[in-house]
Amino acid sequence: MISSPLAQIVNPVLNRKIGNILVQNSTNALQIFLRNIINFALGAAGIYFFANLLRGGYEYITSGGDKESVQKAQKRLTNAFTGIIVIFSIFALLYIVETIFGLSIRTFNIPRP
Numbered sequence: 001m002i003s004s005p006l007a008q009i010v011n012p013v014l015n016r017k018i019g020n021i022l023v024q025n026s027t028n029a030l031q032i033f034l035r036n037i038i039n040f041a042l043g044a045a046g047i048y049f050f051a052n053l054l055r056g057g058y059e060y061i062t063s064g065g066d067k068e069s070v071q072k073a074q075k076r077l078t079n080a081f082t083g084i085i086v087i088f089s090i091f092a093l094l095y096i097v098e099t100i101f102g103l104s105i106r107t108f109n110i111p112r113p
Helices: 018-024 026-061 067-101
Strands: none
Touching: 026 067
């Protein structure tokens, strides 16, 4: 039996497991999709934090003593650190809730109907 070349195409962004599970059970595919979205969002937030940190540092160094430029750079750095603290707090809160209540929030165990 010759398999179709289209059946072998894999999306590198999605988890490799989704190709086999999607046909068998759409609930599992939804769980994997939501898990991938959360992982992508946390990764994107980290990259955004790092970019703002670099940009704020560059603006601070190149401000040349101008008070307005220094304040703008300090505000950018403060916002970047506040954002990463919020992201880590959300992750820690999810972990604490999972541990205390025995839930599995980050794995999205959706019950079957």
